[in-house]
Amino acid sequence: MYMKNPVELFKVLSNETRLDMLKWLKHPMEHFDQPAELLSKSLNERGGICVGDITEKAGLSQSTVSHYLTMMQKVGLVESERHGKWTYYRRNEERIQEVAAFIEKEL
Amino acid sequence: MYMKNPVELFKVLSNETRLDMLKWLKHPMEHFDQPAELLSKSLNERGGICVGDITEKAGLSQSTVSHYLTMMQKVGLVESERHGKWTYYRRNEERIQEVAAFIEKEL
DNA sequence: TTTACATATCGAGATTTATCGATTAGTATA
């Protein structure tokens, strides 16, 4: 079981907005339903959502949201992919299951 | 799945000492092995450890450790039982498994 | 090659958490 720094991970998880973001990214279609002509902007081929859309949904500043996403990426909860001007973020489901397994067996 | 306030829970988990305490309480015999004549002070019938012993092990002040244990109890990670002058704390294994299940299925 | 736009980073003030020593509250014993 690999869990390098549980404290950092839990710090990232101890914020309402960041938890919301994980939830939104779990079901992007439900939370980011846009007109069809905008879908190509919002959703890349693997379901990632761009920072701008997440910012709008979160109701916080762009800098804060970008910072949050970077934190989440650093502990492996999400991964990102840049396409042109946009950076798309999506959940790292494997990592999330690792976290669950860590708590179940090692906490 | 019952998880009233995940943010509070994760806040409690985002501290090295509190994580250590959970680990110590998981295997009390390994971490609190005392001379036989002191066992009755250290261990109550269900494996709880008293605040004094945890304080000594943690290397923080008594007030801090008591505060930490109270936090952990409030989110259900541990439970306590008072016997005379001592309050014995032990893990709430059911709750910990609930947390794992929450992350696995709902995060 | 300017310009425009999306995201990332920086610096700072407000809020929250960590941690202590001192004190208070319970409990048992002399």
Next chain:
DNA sequence: TATACTAATCGATAAATCTCGATATGTAAA
């Protein structure tokens, strides 16, 4: 009941986190 001891609470300071606006960086289009 006076004393001693364990744990909980209180008040305060230091450290960390939250969050913003401003600025910088990267990319595409004019």
